[in-house]
Amino acid sequence: MRRQYAFRSMTLIAGFGLVALAILVQMIRIQNSEQAAIFLSQGDQYAGEFRMFYPERGEIYDRNGHLLAGNRTVYEVGVSLSEMEDPDALAFTLGTYLGLTYEEVFKKLTESPDTWSYVVIQDYVDANIVAALQEQIKQLEAAKDFRLQGIAFKPHFQRSYPETSLASNVLGFVTRDGRGYFGIEEKYNDLLAGNPVQVWVPRDPNKATEIPRVPNGTTLVLTLNRDLQARVESILDKALIEYGAQNGAIVVMDPRNGEILAMSTTPRMDLNNYTNYFSLYNDGSQYNRSIGTAYEPGSVMKVLTMAAALDTGLVKPETTYVDTGSIQVGGFTIQNWDKEAWGEQNMVGCLQHSLNVCMAWISTQMGPTTFYGYMERFGFGHPTGVDLAGEAMGRLKTPGDSDWYNVDLGTNAFGQGVTATPLQMLMAASAIANDGKMVTPHILYSMLRDGHQYNVPSQYGGSPITAQTAHTLSEMLAQSLNAESSEALLSGYRVAGKTGTAQIPTEFGYDPSVTNASFIGWGPVDDPQFMIYVWLNAPTSSIWGSQTAAPTFSKVAEQTVILLNIPPDNVRFQLTSK
Amino acid sequence: MQATQIIHAYKQAPWRVQRQYAGAFLLFVIGASMVAALYLTVTARAAVTGREIQELRVEITALQRVNADLETQLADLTSTVVMQQRAFALGYRPVKPGELEYVAVSGFLAPEPSILLAAEDVTSPERIIPEAYTQSLIEWFDKQIKFGGAKQP
Numbered sequence: 001m002r003r004q005y006a007f008r009s010m011t012l013i014a015g016f017g018l019v020a021l022a023i024l025v026q027m028i029r030i031q032n033s034e035q036a037a038i039f040l041s042q043g044d045q046y047a048g049e050f051r052m053f054y055p056e057r058g059e060i061y062d063r064n065g066h067l068l069a070g071n072r073t074v075y076e077v078g079v080s081l082s083e084m085e086d087p088d089a090l091a092f093t094l095g096t097y098l099g100l101t102y103e104e105v106f107k108k109l110t111e112s113p114d115t116w117s118y119v120v121i122q123d124y125v126d127a128n129i130v131a132a133l134q135e136q137i138k139q140l141e142a143a144k145d146f147r148l149q150g151i152a153f154k155p156h157f158q159r160s161y162p163e164t165s166l167a168s169n170v171l172g173f174v175t176r177d178g179r180g181y182f183g184i185e186e187k188y189n190d191l192l193a194g195n196p197v198q199v200w201v202p203r204d205p206n207k208a209t210e211i212p213r214v215p216n217g218t219t220l221v222l223t224l225n226r227d228l229q230a231r232v233e234s235i236l237d238k239a240l241i242e243y244g245a246q247n248g249a250i251v252v253m254d255p256r257n258g259e260i261l262a263m264s265t266t267p268r269m270d271l272n273n274y275t276n277y278f279s280l281y282n283d284g285s286q287y288n289r290s291i292g293t294a295y296e297p298g299s300v301m302k303v304l305t306m307a308a309a310l311d312t313g314l315v316k317p318e319t320t321y322v323d324t325g326s327i328q329v330g331g332f333t334i335q336n337w338d339k340e341a342w343g344e345q346n347m348v349g350c351l352q353h354s355l356n357v358c359m360a361w362i363s364t365q366m367g368p369t370t371f372y373g374y375m376e377r378f379g380f381g382h383p384t385g386v387d388l389a390g391e392a393m394g395r396l397k398t399p400g401d402s403d404w405y406n407v408d409l410g411t412n413a414f415g416q417g418v419t420a421t422p423l424q425m426l427m428a429a430s431a432i433a434n435d436g437k438m439v440t441p442h443i444l445y446s447m448l449r450d451g452h453q454y455n456v457p458s459q460y461g462g463s464p465i466t467a468q469t470a471h472t473l474s475e476m477l478a479q480s481l482n483a484e485s486s487e488a489l490l491s492g493y494r495v496a497g498k499t500g501t502a503q504i505p506t507e508f509g510y511d512p513s514v515t516n517a518s519f520i521g522w523g524p525v526d527d528p529q530f531m532i533y534v535w536l537n538a539p540t541s542s543i544w545g546s547q548t549a550a551p552t553f554s555k556v557a558e559q560t561v562i563l564l565n566i567p568p569d570n571v572r573f574q575l576t577s578k
Numbered sequence: 579m580q581a582t583q584i585i586h587a588y589k590q591a592p593w594r595v596q597r598q599y600a601g602a603f604l605l606f607v608i609g610a611s612m613v614a615a616l617y618l619t620v621t622a623r624a625a626v627t628g629r630e631i632q633e634l635r636v637e638i639t640a641l642q643r644v645n646a647d648l649e650t651q652l653a654d655l656t657s658t659v660v661m662q663q664r665a666f667a668l669g670y671r672p673v674k675p676g677e678l679e680y681v682a683v684s685g686f687l688a689p690e691p692s693i694l695l696a697a698e699d700v701t702s703p704e705r706i707i708p709e710a711y712t713q714s715l716i717e718w719f720d721k722q723i724k725f726g727g728a729k730q731p
Contacts, residue, residue, distance in 0.1 A: 059649070061693050064691050065693045065694070066656070067653035070649055071646045071650065072647050072650045073643045073646065073647050127647070157643070157646065160650045162657045163653075204628075226658060446694060448697045451697055452697055491675065491676075492675060492676075558675055561675065562675060567680040575680065578682060
């Protein structure tokens with residue numbers, strides 16, 4: 001009997017054992033089958049997701065820490081179609097809050113492809129609108145009303161410019177795809193944007209790992225002085241109205257290091273509404289005329305011709321020239337601006353009365369090799385290297401060029417037949433204001449990344465003239481301004497400078513009724529701390545730079561000395577002597 | 579034959595053997611349960627911590643957004659146009675050159691903007707805090723021995 005039981009028991013054990021073994025074998029077989037690999041990979045797809053982490057775009061500050069470009073949160077508003085309860089209620093509510101029509105929203109909700117589980121209703125929705133909408137949803141849900149179920153809000157950053165149009169020509173703007181256009185935003189786009197990082201984020205909390213830190217984009221501190229920029233823009237706008245000019249540009253630079261303190265052109269745009277770009281500008285060169293538009297500068301160029309002549313030793317301040325009212329160069333007759341003869345003049349007189357004939361005589365005496373050698377060393381025909389996008393090169397024709405003629409040697413000496421941007425003129429003249437050393441203009445003061453500050457060192461573009469020449473010419477320009485009681489003069493401060501009135505070339509030759517009025521100047525003469533370039537395009541109240549650009553220079557200089565804390569000369573000498 | 583008898587005499591009672599087996603089995607079960615419990619606890623803690631990490635990550639992102647928003651709002655409130663309007667409303671007007679009085683203050687340095695103060699200037703090789711405030715006693719002894727109090731090169 002016991003044996004019989006034992007046999008049955010053994011049979012059962014063997015049976016169960018076989019079943020267990022079969023299950024085990026089957027488990028191993030399934031887990032190692034081809035299908036298992038497919039299922040595993042499918043499972044992995046739902047175990048987490050690759051997520052792209054976009055760094056916050058770096059901010060832009062002025063030199064005193066005022067925010068010029070930052071970021072603010074906006075929302076993508078969408079609807080999860082699988083959670084949607086009432087398309088009518090959603091279409092009505094979302095249409096009302098987002099400024100869309102009922103039909104528009106309803107169509108998106110009901111006519112989306114079947115494969116879609118989520119539909120975007122509107123992106124870049126303001127945080128205040130989202131807050132109001134969220135409050136509405138909250139109130140309804142508190143009353144057990146779930147008709148608005150399914151609405152989703154996805155926050156993200158949008159570029160924001162607290163100063164709206166201030167320094168818009170310098171900053172540039174960022175479009176919704178995150179790309180910077182013009183100015184700083186384009187030039188430093190890669191630094192500002194940072195590096196997005198793609199990370200696998202598991203849904204299983206057991207597998208949660210620390211996501212690598214995504215460093216924000218580099219924050220930039222500019223050399224701009226926000227308050228001075230605001231004043232300069234205001235002065236430029238008033239000057240355009242007062243003198244009836246079409247547009248203009250004003251640049252303020254520190255001649256000791258090339259830091260651009262203010263840079264203003266017209267028109268300017270509200271950077272928070274960059275779609276206005278196309279209604280304001282015909283092409284990119286107009287966005288920042290200080291660097292993007294090269295024009296014939298006219299008599300301000302005489303400063304550089306005189307610098308070259310003094311530096312070669314061809315002339316001295318007391319060198320005299322008998323002006324007969326005209327000079328022949330390359331078979332053409334060159335005349336003064338008033339077509340008059342000014343008689344015997346020394347070099348200060350030539351500058352003071354802005355005599356074309358005198359300057360053409362100087363350049364022809366120097367010869368093309370020497371004259372153009374100096375002009376190239378002053379940087380004409382080359383970009384300044386300023387750290388802003390969209391810089392124009394200007395044009396300096398030289399002997400050997402197919403369109404260079406002998407007469408160009410004479411006309412170039414007083415700024416005709418040569419084109420330059422206002423910033424190129426400032427860079428060239430910085431050699432005169434800065435002991436013969438020419439500075440490279442720059443707008444970036446410092447970069448901030450990962451808690452570290454990297455200051456941008458000043459760069460020099462060579463020494464086209466000696467310090468002695470620079471001092472002599474600066475003194476000559478100061479004397480000539482004083483002698484003519486120029487409207488550029490600033491009470492209490494000794495400044496040096498030169499006006500420019502250039503006829504605008506057309507396809508039929510130069511139009512005498514339309515001019516570019518310019519002024520370049522710096523001060524205080526004994527220790528220059530600022531340089532200002534003023535350009536007014538086609539002023540109508542007067543065509544002369546001395547009556548339009550010169551007084552504008554004086555107004556800008558007045559605000560500059562106040563905001564940069566530069567005391568009047570007598571006070572400065574007293575303070576220095578103490 | 580005698581030896582067999584002795585063995586039989588000392589053979590354990592079956593219930594004792596069964597108890598031993600049961601005891602060993604229970605010991606194994608208890609051990610396995612302890613390991614399982616420990617594993618469960620650790621896993622649960624890891625899960626809770628993982629969830630906390632996920633929540634903190636969301637919180638960090640939200641706080642970064644709030645920070646950026648607040649900075650921009652502050653800049654809006656202190657923008658040039660707004661400040662000018664506030665200044666005019668308070669009765670201020672732009673200063674004229676003749677109205678300014680300049681005073682020489684020896685040792686005065688223009689304040690750096692806070693944005694730059696918050697960052698470490700990597701271009702500056704100079705240490706701001708003197709060594710005496712940062713070095714330990716051992717470091718001081720070491721320096722004294724090496725340089726004998728002379729100025730370190």
